[in-house]
Amino acid sequence: MAPKGFPELLKEHEDELVESLLHWSLSNGLIMYPPNYAKYQANNAPITLFPTPFPKKLYENAIEVQEVFNELYVNVISKEKEWLIAKIKELSEFDQSFTGELFNIYQKILSENGGKLKQELSLGLFRSDYMINSVDETIKQIEFNTISVSFGGLSSKVGKLHQYLNNSGYYDDKYSMKYYDNEHIPISNSINKLAKGINEANYYYNDQTHNTKTVILFIIQEGERNVFDQRHIEYSLIENHQLKSYRLSLEKVQEEVVINNDKLYIKQTMDEVSVVYYRSGYGPNDYTSSKCWESRYLLEKTLAIKCPSILTQLSGTKKIQQILTNEEILKKLLPKIDTKTYNQLLSTFVKIYPLDDSEEGKYAKKIISEDSSKFVLKPQREGGGNNIYKEDIPKFLQKIDEKDWGAYILMELIHPPKYSNKIIRNDEIYNEDIISELGIFGSIIFNETTGEIKLNFESGHLLRSKFSSSNEGGVAAGFGCVDNIYLYE
Amino acid sequence: MAPKGFPELLKEHEDELVESLLHWSLSNGLIMYPPNYAKYQANNAPITLFPTPFPKKLYENAIEVQEVFNELYVNVISKEKEWLIAKIKELSEFDQSFTGELFNIYQKILSENGGKLKQELSLGLFRSDYMINSVDETIKQIEFNTISVSFGGLSSKVGKLHQYLNNSGYYDDKYSMKYYDNEHIPISNSINKLAKGINEANYYYNDQTHNTKTVILFIIQEGERNVFDQRHIEYSLIENHQLKSYRLSLEKVQEEVVINNDKLYIKQTMDEVSVVYYRSGYGPNDYTSSKCWESRYLLEKTLAIKCPSILTQLSGTKKIQQILTNEEILKKLLPKIDTKTYNQLLSTFVKIYPLDDSEEGKYAKKIISEDSSKFVLKPQREGGGNNIYKEDIPKFLQKIDEKDWGAYILMELIHPPKYSNKIIRNDEIYNEDIISELGIFGSIIFNETTGEIKLNFESGHLLRSKFSSSNEGGVAAGFGCVDNIYLYE
Ligand SMILES: Nc1ncnc2c1ncn2[C@@H]1O[C@H](COP(=O)(O)OP(=O)(O)OP(=O)(O)O)[C@@H](O)[C@H]1O
Ligand SMILES: Nc1ncnc2c1ncn2[C@@H]1O[C@H](COP(=O)(O)OP(=O)(O)OP(=O)(O)O)[C@@H](O)[C@H]1O
Ligand SMILES: [Mg+2]
Ligand SMILES: [Mg+2]
Ligand SMILES: [Mg+2]
Ligand SMILES: [Mg+2]
Structure with missing residues (x-):
């Protein structure tokens, strides 16, 4: 069945919808700081007016392979460590100042500790991104992100917004009925699931160290405009798990933490950190000085569980992604995989x-x-x-x-289908063809040395859309927007 | 026992608290539009950094008398109608253009319908406001509001914020422990309780008219900066009661509604309105043209339940408040009242x-x-x-x-105690003595003709604070701020 078309609204009804959308977004934290912001003022995040059609089958495919993809990358890190390290060494040659620096830290820590990691447990909060290939109606993987995956916060919110607008009848010009069946526009539970991932890692840390009162440390960028996306996860941590979090930039880490017996503490309160969650540190721009590199080193060598560890971060490079599209390598890394799942994975690859x-x-x-x-x-x-x-x-x-x-x-x-959804930025409406990218979040806790997987679960979805005329799709960078799926069969 | 003092924080820790407070406020709709706003951008609402001490006993007193106060005003309206009308007539002489106009509408509607109201059921969402009298540690009533009571939305939010800050350890400089016992800083459930009041009125309307699908009409001011306070109630209506709401200013009512067989419909969708909820219309400035007065007339003469009806609105004038402080009149209006409650009521009055x-x-x-x-x-x-x-x-x-x-x-x-809490407006912190005003919300559904009370319940609290140096305490007007209570014994 073809999807229903987008709601067609009279100008004045669209204006009403827009006002309700803005009020809801501002009331419920579907927001972002604008450029050059004042801390006390925020704007509605760029989003679509309507959810964008996405074939249910393909959404389910993406969900189905998430845990296998999580496992695949964990196996790369733990079971084919030598091989991964060799590859990273090669990459470091080309990119001494970033990949090289990260790899140096990894090596230094091992050598300082007799070849072993201080903390073998590792938390991965991943996101596998796909576009639909129009030609054969399959999902194709754009990339697999292993660090700082974003929009798990705003994705839950935009789903709630679209359901609110739908429930309130704004999508139905005439009778104010529900235009969509709510089941077809599912809300991503990524806020709570990502928080659950962090909370579980906290649990393992406490179990290991016979601890009870620990906190989470978010490593963040100074001046982050997408801070509310992160905050929603923090609020879920404290509300649902009574788990406090601190926020520090790499610049500030050294002034604000104390390390004692390999344990990481917040200096001010001597709260012990169980999980270091990086929402910064994924690119060279996050290391503005040697101080930042030192901070990374200091954090890495503590007992705190890192999300992600250096090897986990580096397993997410495009080069590894390319190699993993090789059928033999894939099979070697997932020896127990059944044929169906194996083929499902393969079907998501384009040539790299x-x-x-x-x-x-x-x-x-x-x-x-x-x-x-x-x-x-x-x-x-x-x-x-x-x-x-x-x-x-x-x-x-x-x-x-x-x-x-x-x-x-x-x-x-990949050539995804185009849809003429509408994008709102501030209060401007753009009615252009858009293309969409589906992200599936995944959480995994594993032992980097033994490869043992403690926990592995799919953690919600994200749809980002951008003008089909633009090449890139970053929301915070200003090219794209947060969307949600409208599933059709 | 004396209350704990306010948290004393080092400058840098206060800065951290402020950042967390701003992020939480913006993320959770504790916001307001600034003057000359753009619709897509909002500011954190002016609030206090900490909850302000309030004796538990006095808070409980205020809660205890709320339902009796609700009943008192309903009895004025229904059981002493002649008397109330006589008073209003007198007031109209002085204030022809406002009280007089309202009263004219009331009379016109009666005379057009054989001396009867089309809709005898009435919804009151009230708020009784108090200050503490320092001399004898009693609460004294400032006024009893019967129309457009505000801050039920933001009050729930500021309570949640203060608990979040407390739970996160921001109030404890040294150990990041909870500074307050959460039981002592209760969250007002006013959002859900006011929505419940509206939903119950909707239920009675449907029962009366054998209806199922009805909506609520909010009558609002154009350019309302405190719109999010109202929106939180709307979101509770749709989330908890699947009840849709529309928003119209008095200016726009006539273009946007249809009246048929005394029933009020939204023209665009022909949704039938069960409750007209006035968040505008309480003062002369809300009637910018004769069109607004006509709108009021049109709304009043429909079958929709009004919150409040004209008589209910006028029962909240200061003059009636003054008369009700008379002991004999009070007793006459509440014939069945027990001595304890009667004395409790009396103890809240200052001389008027x-x-x-x-x-x-x-x-x-x-x-x-x-x-x-x-x-x-x-x-x-x-x-x-x-x-x-x-x-x-x-x-x-x-x-x-x-x-x-x-x-x-x-x-x-009244001379309330002063506290040196801190107020934040945008990101500026004011550390001056403040005085506070406690409001208790109340919901009541009653028959204006028979005086029968269908439902009567206390509906949460509000604490507003202002510099002790200023005479008035309006938050939106810029003099005051939203606070919450810290109860001590
Ligand atoms: N194979 C492809 N076909 C079509 N578009 C692509 C392809 N690969 C990337 N893109 C587009 O470019 C964008 C950026 O690519 P990619 O996600 O791989 O880079 P990145 O630097 O890792 O970005 P981020 O981690 O911020 O998502 C994608 O979101 C997508 O819009
Ligand atoms: N008796 C009093 N003693 C001390 N302060 C008072 C007294 N009466 C009023 N005030 C102060 O003046 C403010 C406004 O008074 P009041 O609430 O009666 O007026 P209003 O015009 O009905 O305002 P609103 O309905 O917006 O609250 C109060 O919030 C309080 O701060
Ligand atoms: Mg990407
Ligand atoms: Mg990426
Ligand atoms: Mg008042
Ligand atoms: Mg008043």
Whole structure:
């Protein structure tokens, strides 16, 4: 069945909908700080007026593979550690100042502690992102994020907003009935599920250290405009788990913490930290000085459970993603996987090529020299705004030494369906074609040395949409917006 | 026992508290539009950093008398209607353009319908306001509000905020423990209780009219900056009672509604309105044109239950309040009252004098001509900013004809205790002595003709505080702020 079309509203009814949407967003924390903000004033977050159609089957597929994907990356980190480290070493050559620095910290900590980690337990809060491939109606993975996954907070909120608007009849021009069946516009429970992940890690830490009163440390960026997204998780931690959290930037960590017997404490109160949750530290810009690198080092070598650990963070690089699309490697990493699930995983992959001297790399170099219009070139970076698209690829590569091309991967472009939903930013409405990216959150607690998985669960969803005319989709960066799914069969 | 002092925090810890307070307020709708606002941007509401001490016993007193006060006013309206009408007639003489207009509408509607109301059921959402009298540690009633009582929304929120700050250890400088026992800083459940009042009225309407699908109509001011206070009640209506609400200003009512067989409908959707809830219409400024008066007339003569009806609104004038402090009248209005409750009511009254030709009036004129420093002069107005204080009273009275003095009442000033709490507006902190006013909300559904009370319940609390140096305490007007109680024994 085709999805219902978007509600068509008279101008004056759309105005009413917009006012209600703004009031609801402001009343319920579906907000963001604007650029150059004052701390006491916030704006509604950029969102869509309506949920965007998404085939139910494909949403279910994405949900179904989440725990396997969580496990896959954990296996990379724990069971194929040597191999992962070798790869990271290679990447470090290309990217000494970031990947290299992270890897140095990892090595230094091991060597200082007789080759072992102080804390073997690790928390992963992951997000696997997909777009629909229009041609064969499958979901294709854009990337697998292993650090600082965002919008779990605002995603729950936008789902509630769309249901509120639907329940209030704003989507039905004539009779103010529910336009959608609420079951078809499910609310992501990511706020509570991500908080649950953190709370479970806290539990394991306390169990290990015979502790009871511990706190969570959020490592954050100074001036974070998307702070409310994080705060919603903090509020769930304290409300549902009586678990307090602190917030520190990498710049401030050293002044504000004390380490004693490898345990991490907040200096002011001597609260002991069970989990260090990074919402910063994923890119070079987060390390504004050597002080930040030292902070990272100090945090990493404590007993606190890191979300994520350095190896977990580095397992999420684009290079690893590329390698994992190899069928043999995939099977090796998931030896017990059944055929159905294996095929499901495989079906989410598009071709990703290395740009090195391997056979595959040579092949990739050849095809883009002929036609680069079907590809996106990605460096080993997180946070958006780093990719090079289509015709820009050859121009870009020309400017760098061919021996450095290995730092990039070349990925087939996915062509998702377009929808003419409406986006609201502040109070401006944009009625352009949009394309959407589905993210599925996942939480996993595991032993980085033994590979034992303590807990692994899917943790809600996120739909982000952007103008189909723009290449990137970062919400905070201003290209995209938070959306929600309207499931149809 | 004396209350605990306010938390004393180091500057840097207060800064942390403030940041957390701002983030929480913005995330949870403890907000207000600033002057000249854009619809997509809101500020944290002015609040106190800490809850303000309030003797538990006095809080309980206020709670205990709420339902009796609700009943008292309902009895004025229904059982002493003739008397009330006579009083209103007198007041109309002084105030033709407001009280007079309201009274005209009331009379017109009766005369058009054979002396009867179309809808005899009436909903009261009231708030009785008190200050503590320092001298004898009793609560004294400031006024009894029968229309558009506000801050039931933000009050619930500020209670939650203070508990969050307390639970998070922000009030304890050293150990981040809970500074207060949460039981001592109770959260007002006014959002849900006021919504329950409205929902119950909706139920009675449906019962009467054999209806199922009805909606609530909020009559609002254009450009209301305190809109989120109202919205929280709307969200509770839809979330907890699946009850939709519309918002219309008196200006817009006529374009947007249809009346058919005395039933009120929203034109666009033909949703039938069960309850008209006035959050506007309480003062002359709300009637910007004759159109607004017509709107009021149109609404009043429908079958929809009004909150409040015209008589209910007018029963809340200062003049009636003054008369009700008379012991005999009080007893007549509450014939079945037990002595304890009767004394409790009486103990909340300060002297209020008329300024007319009665014996009491003459006496009042005499005492203020000698010393007006212990009094406040009040006109028959709602919404703050109308009172005349102390030394200003004689000057003010001189300017008006003595025959018009009857439009005012003269009230003894209450002298509440001062506390050096801190107020935050935007991100500025004011550390001045404050005084506080406790409001208790009450909901009542009754038959205006028979006096039968269908439902009567206390509906949460509100503490508003203001600099002790300022005379008035309006929050939206910028003089005061929303606070919460810290109960001590
Ligand atoms: N193969 C692809 N086909 C189509 N669009 C793509 C593809 N890969 C990436 N994009 C677009 O580029 C955006 C950024 O890519 P990607 O998510 O891989 O980069 P990133 O730097 O890790 O960003 P972030 O972690 O902030 O999401 C995606 O959100 C998507 O809109
Ligand atoms: N007897 C009194 N003693 C001390 N202060 C008083 C007294 N009466 C009124 N006030 C102060 O003046 C303010 C306004 O008075 P009141 O509430 O009676 O007026 P209003 O116009 O009905 O305002 P609103 O309905 O907006 O609260 C009170 O909130 C209180 O701060
Ligand atoms: Mg991405
Ligand atoms: Mg990424
Ligand atoms: Mg008042
Ligand atoms: Mg009043």
